[in-house]
Amino acid sequence: MALPALLARLQCKEYKNWMKAGMCLQMLQSPLQGYIDREMQSFHRQLAGKIKAPRHRKRCQCRAIGKKFEPACPVCAQWKELILSHHNNRKGEIHWGNSDPSLWPTHYWEVAKVYMPHGQAKLKGSKNCDPAALLNLINNCDHFKVSNTRVKEIIKCRNELMHSCNMKVSSSWLSSFGQKMYDLIAEFTHVPDLVKEGDKMQEVLLSNWNVGDLGVYEVDGPVKLQNQNIHTLKGYSEILEKTLSPYEAERLLIEQMIQELYLKIEEQGSVTKEDGDKVSQLKLFLSQNEDLKYDFQEDLVQFDILLKNHDVLQSEGWIHKKHLAAFVVVLSLAILTTTTTKGPPFAALSTLLVSKDFHLLIFQVSVIVEHLLKDLWLFMCPTNNSSLQTSDGNLKSNVYGQLKFKQDGNPNNYAVKVS
Incomplete structure (x- = not known):
């Protein structure tokens, strides 16, 4: 049969x-x-x-x-x-x-x-x-x-x-x-x-x-092929010296798919979403077929490891994207503010956008954020604003400390002091 x-x-x-x-x-x-x-x-x-x-x-x-x-x-x-x-x-x-x-x-x-x-x-x-x-x-x-x-x-x-x-x-x-x-x-x-x-x-x-x-028949004990025992399938170069049965061909095809996926992930150094989807589909297919599940049990273990690492990378990637999104929001807010706000920080930002000096741009955004926080704090606490300012007008609070940016002559280097 x-x-x-x-x-x-x-x-x-x-x-x-x-x-x-x-x-x-x-x-x-x-x-x-x-x-x-x-x-x-x-x-x-x-x-x-x-x-x-x-x-x-x-x-x-x-x-x-x-x-x-x-x-x-x-x-x-x-x-x-x-x-x-x-x-x-x-x-x-x-x-x-x-x-x-x-x-x-x-x-x-x-x-x-x-x-x-x-x-x-x-x-x-x-x-x-x-x-x-x-x-x-x-x-x-x-x-x-x-x-x-x-x-x-x-x-x-x-x-x-x-x-x-x-x-x-x-x-x-x-x-x-x-x-x-x-x-x-x-x-x-x-x-x-x-x-x-x-x-x-x-x-x-x-x-x-x-x-x-x-050319595949059920016998007592392990499943056997006409020419080979199933457990010899991993060494497929020797099997191919004779004509393959469909049963043998199926195992070899699946094995090659898996090996190619491993090589791709190794070359990339990471598991992409496309790779993760393919691993999931292969895992589902093998798990739904008991004979294949038995033959490829080691690969199923590897699939679990790959999927777990993929989930971790996706999670870390999402955290990174949130930080990036926050920066973009602040940058956008700062750019919009330049159209209505006067003062050295905002005027300098416009110049930097044109010059594409991104080191200075990041620094200037930080200064603008400080100004925005100061204005927000003074607006929310008008009665205590005198105690929240230093002689140079910088915002001071127990939460943020006093931020002082000092340029040392090199436009790409800044010292930040928190008091």
């Missing part, structure tokens, strides 16, 4: 479409891995032949961080120049931090990773890369003589698939995706394994995925 939970989810046609497209993308992986591995070794030899370096060279200490890399040795400088000369996106974002520049002369895959998206630093070869990384490599490196337009179309489809919070796509979207995939494979007629996978993709797209197609 087929696994009821998976069958129930596949009753939703849009969800089934989402899974089919994801499965086709996974089918690109294995044939692309072998092809790209061979091509990058050849590409590396070509570059190495153009580098002028001493025979007995010690390994340098050059390191790349994120999207920045400044070579500290002449050899790395040559490698960087050559890598950039073959990069189709040399004026855009390049994730130098993916690779170790000191290994460029000897490790071809360290060069390959410069042409890939963020998150590849720990990967040591093509067998560890998912389809998105491999497609980006082909798109960014001009060593590959294929239509970049067709590659970009599949990358775009892949991103739409992974960023679909409800994990659903329409039948028209799937039909368009199938045509674009067909066009892409037509660019790789020199890769027989990929052409074979193209025929299988057509079968996937046309299949209804009935009970016999799923």
Whole structure:
């Protein structure tokens, strides 16, 4: 008997479409891995032949961080120049931090990773890369003589698939995706394994995925697949050596969505509202399906942590916004007052607004606020106003103290004394 939970989810046609497209993308992986591995070794030899370096060279200490890399040795400088000369996106974002520049002369895959998206630093070869990384490599490196337009179309489809919070796509979207995939494979007629996978993709797209197609059965004990035990799914690069069942494809797709979300948050250094919404939706989806809830229980714990941190950041952000709003209100009040009030503080404010000297502007607003508070206090307590003023006319009270602003000759530095 087929696994009821998976069958129930596949009753939703849009969800089934989402899974089919994801499965086709996974089918690109294995044939692309072998092809790209061979091509990058050849590409590396070509570059190495153009580098002028001493025979007995010690390994340098050059390191790349994120999207920045400044070579500290002449050899790395040559490698960087050559890598950039073959990069189709040399004026855009390049994730130098993916690779170790000191290994460029000897490790071809360290060069390959410069042409890939963020998150590849720990990967040591093509067998560890998912389809998105491999497609980006082909798109960014001009060593590959294929239509970049067709590659970009599949990358775009892949991103739409992974960023679909409800994990659903329409039948028209799937039909368009199938045509674009067909066009892409037509660019790789020199890769027989990929052409074979193209025929299988057509079968996937046309299949209804009935009970016999799923390859998933209930047995006593842990749920098992035809080829794999469910607990081996995390190492998906090995599983993809054989044809995936829909059950396996579903797990891998969800895992990739989660990993991509983690990488995005890591790169941003924070959880945005969009990220928080996506985490919430993924958490809800996994929690509503007991089989997925069991397989992704560690991620559900991480989701709770992310959402908690997101709530804290939102709270802190709101406090910051309130302070900013208060300042804007005071500034606006001060500006409006300049039209009806005479005196040095208000006249000076108009000049500062024109000159855009914001340090002085902030100081002048503070002076204006002091004057407004003094006038307000004198208005509310007219009988005691003589005891609330000093000889220079400044407001004095037990609450605010006496504020004296002293300029020390530098228009950006002020001393504030509270008595």
